[in-house]
Amino acid sequence: MATINENYLKLPGSYLFAEIARRVAKFKEENPSANVIRLGIGDVTRPLPQSVITGLHAAVDEMANENTFRGYGPEQGYQFLIEKIIQTDYNPRGIQLDIDEVFVSDGSKSDVGNIQEIFGLENRVAITDPVYPVYLDTNVMAGRTGALGQDGRFGSVVYLTCNAENKFVPQLPSEKVDLIYICMPNNPTGTTLTKDELKVWVDYAKKHNSIILYDAAYEAYIQEEGIPHSIYEIEGAKDVAIEFRSFSKNAGFTGTRCAFTVVPKTVKALTAAGELYPLNKLWNRRQTTKFNGTPYIIQKGAEAVYSPQGQQEIKVLINYYMANAKVIREGLASIGLEVYGGVNAPYIWLKAPNGMDSWAFFDKLLTEAHLVGTPGSGFGPAGQGYFRLTAFGNQENTLEAVERIKTRLKV
């Protein structure tokens, strides 16, 4: 008699976006003439850069000819792309990596979801709260947590609260943790850590033989000096950190699917026999066994991101979204709202006024300004009372949205 993985039953349903859709549909039905603008989506809207389009077309043509056709590629990704990644994203920051320390994939969601497979079930997991749900959910599914409690938190997981009180800087936990998920610039709060603040965690990991799983999907949005783009800018991180990067948010690849994960050969964890074992070898085994590589065509598109034209084009893209972020941030602040993020990230995180809860503010924003955002409580208990807006809309809609916030929202 086949049995299911019982851990899946610990997960509550994914109600957040379904509930948003339900409330928006109801509002539209009752207000058919309202022009509802969505500032809630975490998805890009600008087309792919021209250099990427050219790269993709050229690769498609190669697949039409038997002399240039490509079948199975290396599961770890093609060397032509990995070399560009290292030379462009890492070497200029003083970070040296070997070709076989970078693994190209179909997306950071897959990688941050799958990475926990190479660790034992006995590891204690720490996540920030609020958080991108994939880190937590994949550990629940694997059986690395207890049940969901009344407080909205899973047993055995250490939640690192990030809120206005601690300036969104996760504090070291009192109990020892083994696997630490950190996403900077942060989704959903849009906040960042300085090098010194991140170093606290690297030092902790070195001291306790913990591993940091560092999601840097939004690093391209960093505008200020002194904010690390890679965790490997911190001394010692190459011994304790795995880094995730993506083409989704810098080059518009959310529907095109390409990312990469860096696993330095110096990052190690313990075997039952008490020996240190390189995680690079385990991740390589995982990927070669359960993954067959990213499409050649897509990897050629990603390679084009690193051409001089591509680098220029992604700057234009990021400037476009960051101009939106500035408008939203300043618009919210101008009516007296407490606003975070939006300086080094495409996410703006605001405190709902007058002690309102996240869903109450959702309804207020929808009914008064006909705007849709994402309730902060959807990202974890510590997100309660907060709200996320994103800079990924088009400029025209964003300006209109901010005008409505200024003129229609009663704070």
Next chain:
Amino acid sequence: MATINENYLKLPGSYLFAEIARRVAKFKEENPSANVIRLGIGDVTRPLPQSVITGLHAAVDEMANENTFRGYGPEQGYQFLIEKIIQTDYNPRGIQLDIDEVFVSDGSKSDVGNIQEIFGLENRVAITDPVYPVYLDTNVMAGRTGALGQDGRFGSVVYLTCNAENKFVPQLPSEKVDLIYICMPNNPTGTTLTKDELKVWVDYAKKHNSIILYDAAYEAYIQEEGIPHSIYEIEGAKDVAIEFRSFSKNAGFTGTRCAFTVVPKTVKALTAAGELYPLNKLWNRRQTTKFNGTPYIIQKGAEAVYSPQGQQEIKVLINYYMANAKVIREGLASIGLEVYGGVNAPYIWLKAPNGMDSWAFFDKLLTEAHLVGTPGSGFGPAGQGYFRLTAFGNQENTLEAVERIKTRLKV
């Protein structure tokens, strides 16, 4: 202190293809003028069909325009592709499926590797022997097996021997099994099951509440009547079977990456509380949590496979490879070798003559005919004494290879 997933250490290294490469390199060094032909690869060599190329180019152009640009798509795949799959691959065989029973992915390797995650660790796994290594290795990594024994078999796994003695028809096991991996047409043996032979397994699964994980990646190569293309042609299979299909081998997508998995809503397994739970819901949760969809561009390429031109073009591709298969099969038989497969599959499985073991035959083929194939022992203990050749080479090389087999191989 972070600890590793200890189960990974149970896996032996992947020596098969590395050892092949080593022996070929050594031979070439000693025989620099030899023209070595490879008949060992399981990868296609013909370019993508023109209809697919056209579909890919059109989709790339859509990504260049903000009005047609696509960001995140449904993790389960686009409806336009799923509808074509159901209408073309299933409905004509009398199989009805709902849109949400088909999950598009980046490859069957990912899906057959990941599917075990939705089952409990206590399930007893059955695999055929010889076998495509991914079924076994992913269960080892998950902790569903014991250690590797002296006999080359993992503890707790039930091996279903398939050899000339039982005509490559897996026999029902004496001990009860919960998860049964069946690949038909088979890799590596190239053999198939009739509807009656497959029905034995469906009946077994229904009787014992087992689940059949049916890998049909090679179904397009079936030439004979009476061989099921889908397990759902067997009565009752929709209650007990998950089916994996791919565009890799019918349309040349090995480097382009698109596949799909069918999980009927009627397939259920037990919870700890003794209730039957739909696997469709679990797989949907797995995919929406740990996967972000197949690239839009690639799904448009796959859709083109279902156009009238695409259907014609993939027939031409399959006929090309199957003409190779016939030449190889007949060539081997003409010198008195025992040959299997190659009729409904691109794989030819031969018995090494005179009780030779697989590696000895490898060396013989390489030194006498300058040909490279794959030792059967690499696919499991029951593959010992067998050898795999593939029809995926180009026609010219295949003809030359068979000529050498006929004239140079001393049997």
